[in-house]
Amino acid sequence: MAEADPSPPVAEVPAGPERERVDWLAELRGLTLMLLAVVGFHSLIAKPFYIPSISMMPSLLVGDRLVVSKYPYGWSWVSASFHVFPRETWRLLGRTPERGDIVIVVPPDRDVDYIKRVIGLPGDRIAVVNGQIVLNGKPVPQAVEPPLELAIDPNEPCDQDTFPNLATRLASGKKVCELPILRETLPNGVSYPIIDHLQNQPLDNYDEIRVPEGHVFLMGDNRDHSADSRASAGFEQGLGGPVPLADVGGRAEFITFSLDGSTTFDPRTWIASLRRDRAWTNLRPAQAVRKDRN
Numbered sequence: 001m002a003e004a005d006p007s008p009p010v011a012e013v014p015a016g017p018e019r020e021r022v023d024w025l026a027e028l029r030g031l032t033l034m035l036l037a038v039v040g041f042h043s044l045i046a047k048p049f050y051i052p053s054i055s056m057m058p059s060l061l062v063g064d065r066l067v068v069s070k071y072p073y074g075w076s077w078v079s080a081s082f083h084v085f086p087r088e089t090w091r092l093l094g095r096t097p098e099r100g101d102i103v104i105v106v107p108p109d110r111d112v113d114y115i116k117r118v119i120g121l122p123g124d125r126i127a128v129v130n131g132q133i134v135l136n137g138k139p140v141p142q143a144v145e146p147p148l149e150l151a152i153d154p155n156e157p158c159d160q161d162t163f164p165n166l167a168t169r170l171a172s173g174k175k176v177c178e179l180p181i182l183r184e185t186l187p188n189g190v191s192y193p194i195i196d197h198l199q200n201q202p203l204d205n206y207d208e209i210r211v212p213e214g215h216v217f218l219m220g221d222n223r224d225h226s227a228d229s230r231a232s233a234g235f236e237q238g239l240g241g242p243v244p245l246a247d248v249g250g251r252a253e254f255i256t257f258s259l260d261g262s263t264t265f266d267p268r269t270w271i272a273s274l275r276r277d278r279a280w281t282n283l284r285p286a287q288a289v290r291k292d293r294n
Contacts, residue, residue, distance in 0.1 A: 042081040044070055049104065049113070049252070054162070055220035055227065056102070056115055058148050058179060058193050060252075063155040063259040064278060068104050068250040073097055078106040078249035089246045096121060096245065097216060100190030102252040102283050105218060105243050109233060115252065116228050117192070120217030120242070127208035128230060131196045131223060134208070135187065142182040145193065149176040154261030162225065163197065198224040206230045215242035255281040 041047075051064040060066070070079050074094035077087050087108070097103055097118045105114045120126040125136050133140040151174065152158045158167040158177030168178050185191040196204075201224055211217050218239060220226025231238020258278035263269050 039081055043079055046070060047081060054225050055222050057195055057222040059221050061156060061258060063261055064255050065257050066255045067253045069253050070250045072251045073248055076246045078247055091246050094245060099186045099188050103248050104250045105248050107239055108247060116218035116220050118216050119219045120211045122211055122213045122215060124211045125208055126211060126217050128206035131204040141185045145181040145183050148179045148181050150179055152177055194221045194223055196223040203230045211242045214245050216245060217242050252283045254283055
């Protein structure tokens with residue numbers, strides 16, 4: 001008779017789950033699709049935009065962040081967020097902007113975004129006489145409004161060279177830039193404030209021209225400090241006259257937030273530097289009063 005094995009039975013240890021291999025090809029494909037979706041959204045739908053200059057004051061200030069929609073005027077080469085192919089003049093589902101729209105434009109000789117207001121449409125006769133627009137033979141009305149007391153900050157320093165003698169201190173002790181304001185109203189009823197504080201400067205007069213078909217005439221709201229359709233494309237770094245519609249890449253919609261330029265790495269400055277009154281400002285406030293395009 002065989003003797004029983006005195007050693008206790010050994011329990012079987014279940015095998016652990018095998019470590020799954022990372023499918024790097026699938027991961028790369030997912031990242032690529034996500035990147036394409038972001039680029040596609042920026043190129044076809046909307047993108048964020050930062051205001052780096054004073055040319056559209058007082059409607060837009062240095063430090064404003066806004067949303068630009070890409071689809072209102074159709075799509076062209078300038079719509080793309082990144083450019084792989086050489087510049088082209090094609091347009092897809094192209095439409096003409098309305099007078100008073102604030103648009104993004106990329107000059108044909110520079111790969112940089114400008115932001116200006118549409119003043120003249122295809123076929124318009126346009127001139128500037130002593131700072132006043134003359135559109136199709138009729139002066140565009142300009143009404144004097146109370147000065148704008150704009151807070152002086154790092155993004156709007158109100159320096160003497162740019163705004164001579166306009167920096168002042170209120171009774172409260174607050175330092176402001178006291179900007180003279182005119183309200184301009186286009187023939188379609190669109191109305192907006194402009195700044196024109198210098199007398200007899202070169203951009204105050206512009207001989208009459210006719211805007212060619214497929215072009216628009218653009219101007220900045222800060223009339224004395226805007227390199228727009230009135231300014232030459234060379235030394236003045238302007239747009240050099242009417243702009244082809246194929247160079248217009250989108251329409252400004254609203255401000256998301258604005259910073260006064262005092263932001264640092266210190267988190268305590270992040271909230272303090274916000275211009276709280278500018279968030280969600282509609283950049284098409286006069287659209288409800290549009291009458292026609294004549």
